[in-house]
Amino acid sequence: MDFQICQNTQSPEKFLCLNEECYLADKKHIQCYQCLTKQHLSKNRVVRHVDDFIELEQFINEIKKKQNRRHTFIQMIFQQALDFQKSKVQEIQLSKNADLIKNATEKIEGETTKFLRSLSTLYLEQKFTFPYQNSFHVQYVKFYFENENKYQEDSKQKLGILFSQIEKYMHTLDLDIRTTMKRSYQKLEVLEKQVIQFGKQSMYNKLQLLILLLILPYLVYLQFNQFEILKYQKQQEQSVQIQDYLIQEILNQKDKFSIIEKRLEELQFNGTQDIQKLNNTLVEVTDGFQKLKIRFDTFKQSSTINQEKTMINIQNNLEVLQKNISDLNNKEGILQSQIQQIQQKVDKISVKESEQQKYLEEYKRIKQGEVRKVKELIEIIKQKNLMRKIIQLKNYVYTLKNFKDLIKIHLNLPKRKLKDFELIYDELFDKPILIYTMMNIQQKVYKYEGDNPLLCLGGLNIENLEKIDLIACDFANDMLNPTFDSDKATKSRHGDIYWYQVQESSFGFAPNEKIKLLYCDDYDEESEYRLSYWYNLRSSSGGRRLGKQLLLENSTKHRLQLYLLKPIFE
Ligand SMILES: [Zn+2]
Ligand SMILES: [Zn+2]
Incomplete structure (x- = not known):
């Protein structure tokens, strides 16, 4: 069991109060011992509910x-x-x-x-x-x-x-x-x-x-x-x-x-067995902590890659700006030498002040022109981001207009219907999908920040590769969204598909919000419209539900496929 560390005391937050007055209140229940005690201090310095305190x-x-x-x-x-x-x-x-x-x-x-x-x-x-x-x-x-x-x-x-x-x-x-x-x-x-x-x-x-x-x-x-x-x-x-x-x-x-x-x-009398169970729990705790660390490292890695991309963009923009500024500086140098020449002329032949004024105004005008150019350049950079957004919006509207009929769960979908798609994942059911695999998929799907392309997730028997036995198409943000309930899937914003992606359990889709993730979805064994795939670090198995077939764990007769709609506007 891993605990949060209290920001005030640096102690682990692993205590709670079981008194009715406290557990019915809408608040954070798990506290460090010091904070819990402090909250229970009455006016006459007595700690209330002390008998109801318990370790998580x-x-x-x-x-x-x-x-x-x-x-x-x-x-x-x-x-x-x-x-x-x-x-x-x-x-x-x-x-x-x-x-x-x-x-x-x-x-x-x-x-x-x-x-x-x-x-x-x-x-x-x-x-x-x-x-x-x-x-x-x-x-x-x-x-x-x-x-x-x-x-x-x-x-x-x-x-x-x-x-x-x-x-x-x-x-x-x-x-x-x-x-x-x-x-x-x-x-x-x-x-x-x-x-x-x-x-x-x-x-x-x-x-x-x-x-x-x-x-x-x-x-x-x-x-x-x-x-x-x-x-x-x-x-x-x-x-x-x-x-x-x-x-x-x-x-x-x-x-x-x-x-x-x-x-x-x-x-009831065998206390030693309980101690054994506690030991097992301890092992699970260490195990869980290790996994959390791996997950954190993966996220850290991916965010570093993103940061580097952004850094390169900023550096490019900076170079352009610096070039412009140095141009400006050069021009300013030329102008200054002109001024010096004028000054010399003024000194030498004492030209009238009005003439000098004229040169100064000229200089001011040129300088204002340069400032305007720099501002225009900044506008162009801003517009580039805007253009990306417009392209994404155009792709979204095009997809909705032309592929609306695909956004649902299909049985026996002929493969030719997916000719506008690119196959980005195609493996047998004996291959496990872990967090790393899922991150690779996401990198292929989200090429630019804010992308939301159409995806199709399906499974098929290898005996007939020309049709996909069970497949569902939807926008990436709906399909790849992590969920946390083992008995409830989340409805898509575009159709009657319910998605789930529960870590240490499974991901997949269903025709209604009810699911039963005893690791993989076992709800309504007669339903042909349910696909469920292991998503569990510990099992390192692949498979295992494709419609009515609930026992396809590590099957070498079935493939899992993921299709990505090729973008129309780039
Ligand atoms: Zn209390
Ligand atoms: Zn605390």
């Missing part, structure tokens, strides 16, 4: 630990829901009714998925990023103080609701089978009664045979219903089996739960 590093580590616990807990709840879903689906599959199996499975899986989604939206979406940023301060503190029982109770309760909903639904399926059975029983009773009645009426013996013949279809029907009863009994046996299975499952779950509880205890 400890604060952040607590938050990370809490996040891990929360993640593990929610994963456990997910597992329980999925196990329950599995057991219920198995139960349903014992039925012989294909429609019932399809509908009930869809219903149960749908409910479970809805539950998983709502829990991950509520508890797994992160509202801040690391390292610490002042703008997220309130979110960090709220998370730090968050009552863990609350989300645990809430997710358990929601899981209970899911269970009872599915159970209830299962019951309605059972009821249907029972109602059918009940109706069959009633019909059987009626038939039995009728048979008994016919039996009693023995005086109609002669008619008996006829009647029996008449009720024969009913007897067949009765036989059929007996089959139904046998089938139901078989199903009952199966549900007893399911019950046994479920009891076994519950026992398994209890075992799993006690294992998890044990692990949790081990984690």
Whole structure:
């Protein structure tokens, strides 16, 4: 973790106050110890909130630990829901009714998925990023103080609701089978009664045979219903089996739960592991500091190059000016010698004062003329800068007029559409793009200060180089702008393209502002309009998302290309 150094005390700024009065205030929260203490000094020289002071590093580590616990807990709840879903689906599959199996499975899986989604939206979406940023301060503190029982109770309760909903639904399926059975029983009773009645009426013996013949279809029907009863009994046996299975499952779950509880205890008591983690954090800190240094050096180098360019320009202008001034000096010398000659003449033949005056005025007039010339020269230099601006504006207007249709995300764009462009980057996905690469690209794009040319960034399969599978075109200032959010891209000022370029993560584009940079963009896996490329010093990998293909890390079958529109006016 690298700290700012306080300008007043030269101490590292690494303390904050967690008192509500302070963390809700809109101010700089991370201070050096002396400044923090000074701010908390009351009129009677007592330091307030002293128990709420904490080191930034400890604060952040607590938050990370809490996040891990929360993640593990929610994963456990997910597992329980999925196990329950599995057991219920198995139960349903014992039925012989294909429609019932399809509908009930869809219903149960749908409910479970809805539950998983709502829990991950509520508890797994992160509202801040690391390292610490002042703008997220309130979110960090709220998370730090968050009552863990609350989300645990809430997710358990929601899981209970899911269970009872599915159970209830299962019951309605059972009821249907029972109602059918009940109706069959009633019909059987009626038939039995009728048979008994016919039996009693023995005086109609002669008619008996006829009647029996008449009720024969009913007897067949009765036989059929007996089959139904046998089938139901078989199903009952199966549900007893399911019950046994479920009891076994519950026992398994209890075992799993006690294992998890044990692990949790081990984690809580194992302090040495935490020290190990702290050591790791320390290594990350040193690593981070090294990277910052590299970044600083790179920026320094590039700014030195720019300074040198400007210096050469100024020197050229200075030379021109100096030449003019020396010309002027020469002329002034000639004039002075003329004056001397005049003076001599005056001395020698005492020319009238009016004549002398005339020469002086002449001299003044010539001198004014020279001053005017110098002023004109300065104007020309100013106009040169203005001309550059005008050229840039002309290029911008021309681009907008002729290439407006290109400014969007394209699928399968034929390469001939880019005939006015120059290919300035063309490498396989196995080549990493680091800060140096990005700076080289920027030097090619921005030839003069204030340039903003049209660029196209795309990726393609090498099997067909005549079309680009996925490509987006936009002005350089929108495309190459650094961003800092891992879940939000920035909208282009010219179209429906959303760009991001997050260091230590990735750069690319998306059709809306939502992104999910778990290093590379994993948002909406079905979207064809997303390109995401590693931009991470540590990984030194290339790739890895091109539309629906999310796993193209270091692919040697795909190329990343960057096209630059050739300027019309120069
Ligand atoms: Zn305070
Ligand atoms: Zn300070």
